[in-house]
Amino acid sequence: MIWKGGQLSGGRIPWIRTLESYRTLIDKRLYLPEDWANDPDRRGMCSVPEEITFKTKAEGGWEMLLNAIDTRVWLERPKVEVPKRKGGQGRHPTRKQLVEGEPKPIEVRKIAEELPDDAWDTIFLRDTERKELWCDMACLRVHQVRDGLPGPESRLIIRKDDNGEMKYQLSNASPNVTKNRLAEMSCSRYWVERAFEDGKGEVGMADYEVRGWTG
DSSP: OEEEOOOGGGTOOOEEEETTTEEEESOOOOOOOHHHHTOHHHHHHHTOOTTOOOOOHHHHHHHHHHHHHTOEEESSOOOEEOOOOSSSSSOOOOSOEEOTTOOOOEEHHHHHHHOOGGGOEEEEEEEOSSOEEEEEEEEEEEEEEETTEEEEEEEEEEEEETTSOEEEEEEOOOTTSOHHHHHHHHTOTTHHHHHHHHHHHTSOGGGOOOSSSOO
16 A cells, blocks of 8 residues: 655545555545534534634645645654553553654654755666656655654655655555556656545445434
8 A cells, every 4th residue: 555645736636546456535625604503503413523713725735735745654653552550640641652652653754854965766767758757765664653753664765756746645555566566656647536436436436425423
């Protein structure tokens, strides 16, 4: 499964490639029309959370893009623990958190800026009508941030195209998948639209109806 950030600066939506044939989106926003957002009776009947306010579709899309751009990872897995209860009152903590003093996750763009020259490989992407497309690509083992804690080990793929544009992807593809294969998969650009088509046709999202916010 491969997380794709794609061309974030161009407004593309993040998505995942699962197995070898299917993709799914990794973020979403439910558009609430302004007359609904400002109607307390409707909000109450549908259990719309208080913090949800009216946002245009463009604002919701921009919010998703900012979340994707802010991707952070750990290069080494930090230690986590269930903290001890402070004092003799209150409930015992049950949720894990980072051990005090452990490093914070690093923004992937910062990692790319600090990579040495020998971390990059020049890789062929595909032929186009005008020319061959090549890129410089680096792959690192990292741990994604999941709800503030380290998630499973993944591969951070950093791709620098011949026009200088940087693209960042996270993949849980098996270690024997080559850089060339990862590069080929990373530039199949029509899959965002295909994800919507599959959602409508195979999952029935085109006719999906719910009666409340949770649904």
